[in-house]
Amino acid sequence: MSEVTVTIFDRPYRLAVSSGEEELLKSCARDVDAQMQAVRSAGRVIGNEQIAVLTALELAYDAKKRSHEADHEAEARAAAPASAAEAAHAAPAAEVLRRSAEQEAEKKEMLAEIKALCQLCEEALYRDAKMGTLF
Template structure:
């Protein structure tokens, strides 16, 4: 594991990352920082924790929109070509097989939530 120091909303964080995934982590940091900066700059929210939660919700909403678009595209495919969909599991279930998200997106979402939890530290967990 490799440690990388990053800046999110002008605050430093030391994050752990698997070797070879540094660019993915930096991309995620940039997305989170951009989302948090937009919320802060809108001027309505100042508390860092609230900004982080709103940014996480906005990013999760974007993922859900992509998921809905993917599902609609799959539904438009002929039945023989469409992969079988599984029902989502209970909230908090970590199994990617129980998710409608592709494995890579599920892993990215889980990783994002874990990083946000680390960033919030003693302020509390998101989920």
């Protein structure tokens, strides 16, 4: 095991990590920090705890959604006959590009949905904090 120091939301954290995974952990810390900074800069969330919770929710939602999509794609591939798989590999370049563009559009839609959900959460937390109903 090795040790890595990362900075998240202007605070340093010293973490133990398996050898060879230091860069992965640093990359994850940068992603979390960037998301927390984005939530804070939106200006609707008051406390650091709320920012951390919304960031964790957004990142977990995104990871879970990608996992489900990968599972569905794997199931679809397993159910397809071998000849269909061979035909997919032999698809013309235009078809491959079209599929790629569709997948990119779906990713953008998912990100827009996530941002909209985060926006709703932030607004609700801000309203509750303003009314003094948060615990």
